[in-house]
Amino acid sequence: MPTEQELQISPIVQESLMHNSRILHNLQSLTASLFGVSAGILGLESYSGFLFYLVFSLLTAALFYAVRVAPTSLAAGKAPLDTSRYFKSPFEFWAGGLMNELAGFILTWTLFYGLVRA
Template sequence: MPSEKELQISPIVQESVMHNTKTLSNLQTLTASLFGVAAGILGLESYSGFLFYIIFSLLTAALFYTLRVAPTSLPAGKAPLDTSRYFRGPFEFWTGGLFNGLAGFILTWTLFYGLVRA
């Protein structure tokens, strides 16, 4: 939890945090559907399909972090993977998309698997 002095120096604006969260959620939902298309076309089944989804969802979060969060200057004393300044918390940033996009992934995965294998 940041101290009062840190919040005065670099305040956290809730509207910006909400905008960042919405942008990341939209990106993760879109990529989950694209990963479902890829998994269906590749003919992945069972655990290999879900492993494909988990790996590429975490890769998407890492790329988003690298391109959007990391280039900004980090305050002194902050860990390099700390996202609390831009998002509600690290758990939401790194794994929130896994649960939000799962339904879209399964839907497009089964659709394209059925289209390719039919």
């Protein structure tokens, strides 16, 4: 949690937090559908398809962190993996979209699995 002095020097702006969350949500929605297409084309079934989704969703969050959050955090002297300045909570960043985007993944997964196997 930032101290009072840190908040006075660089305040946390709610509009920026909402913008960051919206960008991350859009990325997670797009990639969940793309992962569903990939899992369907590969013919993954049952647990292997869900494991595919879990691994690649976390990989996407890590890549997003490496490209967008880490350079600015390290430049500001923050601890690694600290997302508190840019998102409401670390859970929202790392795992918030897993359950929210699962329906889109399953929809495209079953669609493309049916198209390829038909």
